[in-house]
């Protein structure tokens with residue numbers, strides 16, 4: 356597994372209530388409290404339907420990728436539908452906000468990152 | 480596809496030459512933008528990101544930051560991008576949101592806005608190819624040409640926007656439980672792992688080809704010329720209409736298609752008998768090619 360810092364992709368599921376509101380808000384809250392960069396999308400299903408080129412960019416590179424969305428089986432085939440299949444080399448971890456607690460999701464997203472603390476002050 | 484709107488990208492820049500936002504403001508702006516249909520990339524200098532200031536060909540970008548020096552340059556390699564950079568130093572969350580709306584409109588960028596009239600809810604079947612056996616039942620079932628085949632005659636979702644919002648009916652006809660609707664409430668249609676009892680379930684027995692007389696696919700599949708000619712002789716507009724009515728009633732009674740979806744399925748919205756017959760022939764040819 357790569358030592359590179361992980362890329363993070365958060366899905367808001369904005370067109371439906373597939374992901375519990377409280378979970379997705381709490382996960383986003385933890386990401387915003389951290390000092391890290393992250394990519395967030397309104398709705399991964401929409402990006403898949405539109406075959407949005409940004410999905411390929413998320414997958415580009417050698418970094419591990421952590422995706423907070425819904426069921427891994429759905430996410431896997433949504434990427435496939437977009438024409439950008441997820442690599443099956445273990446680089447991608449899909450975290451399911453439909454049935455996992457917000458804290459567990461956020462801990463997994465932020466694992467190994469150096470900046471967990473609130474970044475109200477300038478980042479170093 | 481009905482439209483090709485890609486979400487506008489907003490970059491919250493908190494890297495060099497800028498000061499970070501307060502957590503509350505960052506969270507409130509990010510959540511609101513996402514709820515309005517934007518994509519949001521937060522860029523900091525901290526490790527643990529992997530993200531960079533980048534843009535994607537053809538997708539409008541709005542860069543926001545509290546800049547302490549010159550605003551960062553966003554590379555527009557293709558020379559096609561619509562990019563706007565704005566300093567948000569003195570603005571609160573609400574003002575930032577209005578600024579984004581104004582800038583987006585200035586860029587001439589549309590947005591598929593969740594919850595707004597006319598917005599397209601991304602509802603469409605997603606095929607799990609680890610399960611799919613290419614039996615084509617979904618293709619023969621769907622009246623709206625959502626399914627098609629690729630150049631290798633492999634089933635694929637070709638016209639996702641044609642799918643009837645909130646209708647998961649084709650997932651019920653799939654014998655392999657290979658069709659997902661990720662926004663559906665329950666499993667395995669929502670993408671949950673398929674269990675043994677899911678495989679044993681009764682699949683939906685309504686063949687929409689009965690809209691045209693029930694045996695069109697089987698008669699074509701049997702390659703019985705006699706059956707084909709009898710079929711075409713027996714067909715009359717009245718009979719076809721009766722059959723469609725009967726099929727719609729059957730669908731209503733099945734309880735497998737939401738009532739509001741059925742309400743939209745009036746007879747006039749269905750493909751013409753000729754279109755269904757053409758599709759049946761194409762399907763028969765495909766099946767023959769598979770043998």
Ligand code: SF4
Pocket residue numbers: 366367368369371373374397398399400401424425426429430433661662
């Ligand atoms: S991928 Fe899952 S969480 Fe994201 S929009 Fe689709 S259904 Fe919702």
Ligand code: SF4
Pocket residue numbers: 606610611612613614615616617618634652653654655656657658
């Ligand atoms: S019905 Fe299911 S198994 Fe058959 S082609 Fe469609 S997705 Fe594949």
